[in-house]
Amino acid sequence: MKPVCVLGNGQLGRMLRQAGEPLGIAVYPVGIDAEPEAVPFQNSVITAEVERWPETALTRELASHTGFVNRDIFPRLADRLTQKQLLDQLGLATAPWQLLADASEWNSIYANIGELAIVKRRVGGYDGRGQWRFRQGEETALPEDCYGECIVEQGINFSGEVSLVGARSHDGKTVFYPLTHNLHQDGILRTSVALPTPNAAQQQQAESMLAAIMNELGYVGVMAMECFVVAEGLLINELAPRVHNSGHWTQNGASISQFELHLRAILDLPLPTPVVSTPSVMVNLIGTDVNNEWLSQPLVNLHWYEKEVRAGRKVGHLNLNDANPLLLKDNLQALVPMLPAEYASGIAWALEKL
Template sequence: MKPVCVLGNGQLGRMLRQAGEPLGIAVYPVGLDAEPQALPIQQSVITAEIERWPETALTRELAKHPAFVNRDIFPILADRLTQKQLLDQLGLATAPWQLLASDDQWPQVFSTLGELAIVKRRTGGYDGRGQWRLRVDQIQELPQECYGECIVEQGINFSGEVSLVGARSHNGETVFYPLTHNLHQDGILRTSVALPEPDAARQQQAEQMLSAIMNKLNYVGVMAMECFVVPEGLLINELAPRVHNSGHWTQNGASISQFELHLRAILDLPLPKPVVSSPSVMVNLIGTDLNLQWLQQPLVNLHWYEKEVRAGRKVGHLNLNDVDSTALINALDALVTMLPPDYASGIEWAKEQL
C-alpha cells in the first residue's frame, strides 16, 4: 500500500501513524518546516491534520501534488466566512450570522442577531481562542484589528452539543458513527459520551447534513460536524475536515477507529460501517500531569501525547467503554478521585448521559 504523509505532526498525526501500523500502512506525520526531499512525497498519498498552513518549502511542494486529498477543500472550510456561505448555499441550518466589517455595524448586529453576539476569527482560533461573547456594553473588548477578519453569530440558547464523525470514500460511499454528546468548558472539549443507539431522528438529520456537505465538496476521508441541539433539531456550529477530538472514543469504542477509517478512505480501501456495541466516555486531559494510577482501573485506556504539560494544553485523553452502564459509572466514580478537582463536573455530566 502507498505510504501516507500527514501535513502536521501533532497528536492527530501521531494517532494516524499508530492506526496505520496494524494495516502495514507507513504514515509519516511531518512538520511544516520539513525538507521535502527527506520524505517519500512523490510516492505518497497526502493528507493533513490541520486546516491551514503558512507557505514553506514543504507546503509549496505539496500545493502541486496530485495525490493531496482534499487539497482545494481545506481553504474553504478553514475560513469561517466561506464555511458559513457553503452551509447557507446548501440550505443547512446554522446560527444566523454576518461578516463583521466595522464597529459601526454594532447597532444593526444587536438589532438583527439579538442581545448576545458570538464573534469568531475567520481563520485560526481553536479551543475557545479567537472568540468573544459580547453584549452591547462589552463591544470595546473586541480588538480593533478584528474588524474585517471576523464573523459574528447569534448566541444560541441550546440544550446540548453533539458532533457527528463520518467518512466518505472516493466513490461517494459514506459511513457514520453514532452521534457524540460533548461538554465544552471555556471553549475546550472536556468530555464526550457516545451511545450505541442514539436518538434516531437526530442521527438521521445529522447524517443527511454531513452527507450533503461531503458530497457537495467531493470530500474524501473523515469529517466532523459540531452541532447545537435546539427545539427545532440541529444547528451546525462548525466543520472540521479531518479526524476530530470528539471522535477519539472510537479508538476503544468502535470496531474501526476514526483514524483507521480516514486512512481507509483516502487509500481507497474497504469502508464498512463501524460497529459500536457499548457506551463510551472520553475524558480530555488538559494541562494535567501523567498519573499512572489511572492504569489501575481496568476500563481506562490511556492515550498520552508525550507533550510538555502546560495550562490549557491537551496532553492526552482517557477512553472508557463497557456494555454495562453501571460498570462504566462506577469506573468514572473511581477515576474522578485520581484527577484534579476541575474534572469532577465533566465526569458527573458524563454519568448523566449514560
C-alpha cells in the first residue's frame, strides 16, 4: 500500500492518520514549512487538509509531484470567485452574487440583491472570519483592501443549513452520506445532526449537484458541499475539497468514516456506499477545556485534538449515535450541565432534530 502524505498537520491530518492505521496505510501529516528532505513524499500519494497554502520549499517541491491528487483543483475552489463561477457554469443554484470591485458599486448592489449584503474575502477566511454583513449605509465599515478581493452575496432567508459529504473514485464512481443538518453560531459550526433516512428530495438534489461538480473537475476523494434550505430547494453556499467538520459524525455513525473514505478514494481502493443505520449528533468543542466527565455517558465518543485551548478555537468534538432515539436524547441532555452554558442552545436544537 502506498503511503499518503497530507499537506497540513492540523486535526484533519491527524484524523486521516488515525483512519489509515487499521488498513495498514501509513499517513504522514506534514507542516507546510517542513523541509522537503524530511518528508517521504517521493513515492507517496499526496493530499491536503487545507485548500490553500503559501509558497514554501515543500510546496514548491510538491507543485510538480505527479502523485498530488487534486493539486490543480485546490486553488480553483479556494478562491470564492472562481468557485462561484464554476457553479454558475454548471447551472447550479447559489445566492445571487457578484465581485465587489469598487465602493462606487454599492447603490447598484443593493438594487440588485436586496437590503442585506454578505461580503466574503475571495481567499482565506473561515469560521466567520473575513466575512461581513451590511445593510445600506453600513458598508462604510468595510476595510478598503477588500475591494477587488471580495465577493458580495445576497443575504438568504433560509429555514436551515445542510451539508452533503461525498466521495469520487479515480474511475468516476460517486458515493454519498445522508445529508447533515448543521447549526452555526457566529460563523462557527456548533452542532451537526445526521439521520439515516434524510429528506428524499433534498438528498437527491444534493447528490445530483455534488456529483456534477466532482465530475466536472475530475475530483478524486472526499468533498463537502454546504447548502441553504429554502422553499425552492437547496442553494449551494460553499464547497470544501477535503474532509469536513460537518462529516465528523461519520467516525462513529457510519460503517466507513469520511477519513477512511478519502483514503480509499485517493488510493484507488474499493469505494462502497457507507452504511448509516442510526441517528448521529456531533458537538464541536470550541475554546473549551477537556472534561473527563463527558465520558460518563455511554454514547459519548470524545475526539480531542491535543491543541492549546483558546477562545474560538476548535479543540475537539463529541460524537453520539444510537438506534434508540430516547437513549440518544438522554445522553445529549446529560451533557448540558457538563458543558459551558453556550452549548445548551445547540444541544436543544439537536434534540429537536432527532
